[in-house]
Amino acid sequence: MNVKKLFSGRVLSVILALIVCALWGTLFPFIKIGYSTFHISSNNIPSIILFAGTRFTVSGIIMIALFSATKRKFLKPKKSDILPILAVAAFTIILHYFFTYMALAIGEGSKTAIIKQIGFLFLSCFSFLFIKTDRFTWKNIICGILGFLGIIVTNLNGGAFTFALGDALLIIASFCSVAGTIATKKAVKKTDPLTLVAYSQFFGGIFLVVLGLALGGRITHVDIKAVGSLAYICFASISAYVIWNVLIKYNSLSKLSIIKFTEPLFAVIFSGILLGENIFRLNYLFAFIIILASILISNLNFKKVQNDLND
Secondary structure (H helix, E strand, C coil), X not given: CCHHHHHHCHHHHHHHHHHHHHHHHHHHHHHHHHHHHCCCCCCCHHHHHHHHHHHHHHHHHHHHHHHHHHHCCCCCCCHHHHHHHHHHHHHHHHHHHHHHHHHHHHCCCCCHHHHCCHHHHHHHHHHHHCCCCCCCCHHHHHHHHHHHHHHHHXXXXXXXXXXXXXXHHHHHHHHHXXXXXXXXXXXXXXXXXXXXXXXXXXXXXXXXXXXXXXXXXXXXXXXXXXXXXHHHHHHHHHHHXXXXXXXXXXXXXXXXXXXXXXXXXXXXXXXXXXXXCCCCCHHHHHHHHHHHHHHHHHHCCHHHHHHHHHC
């Protein structure tokens, strides 16, 4: 099987990226379910950080064991892989989730999904500044703006937006995630994507566990429902991050960043299904159309279409 051809195909890469965003979208309601089943209060930030650390540590251990069994030898990073792994863990797992949970402790509004995509709006338009193989195009600028407009429409609820300290922390979290994506793109040139995702989640998870415990976080209730919710969270996290890291290796960051605008839309859909929230709103339909348009424009080869029309 030609892995590069599989993950870089124009249609298949979009489908795989949408699957990743759908998996990440399910995590929003499932993490809420996890808090409930583990009896963790939404304002107990140390315990939430401990819960997040447990999720990533367990995911890392499962991936290391699974990939080791598949390759029939223990999956371990080379010395040259250590710094890239730690960089990805620091930005993607530790800093991203630390600032996110600090923001949630101060207060969460309906605009959270918008703010969390600001960094990826920047990346979709200006990835060429960080990655030599990505090129500047006005198409990316238009798609980035359309994608962000879709996020705004998704969260439109008739109220005015304000800006507070929690919003600033969310912006920092968003750019930490972007920095992790750029670090991943650079790292996968020399580091195996499976090794990168397994050990970055493991090391990042361990750090968050230690931080959560140091701040007084505790998990005091565990039952079959709690284990089941954690099992799905780990499954979705493993599947999404593995596919995403391989997609990052073979595709432009601007293209993937545009598709990532679908993540909050999937979160809305699955929140409706799993949490019973009202999703039958006109603005969600408009948001779907806008985001779909940005993805289609992003992947449309205008020169090929023009040549076909001329023929």
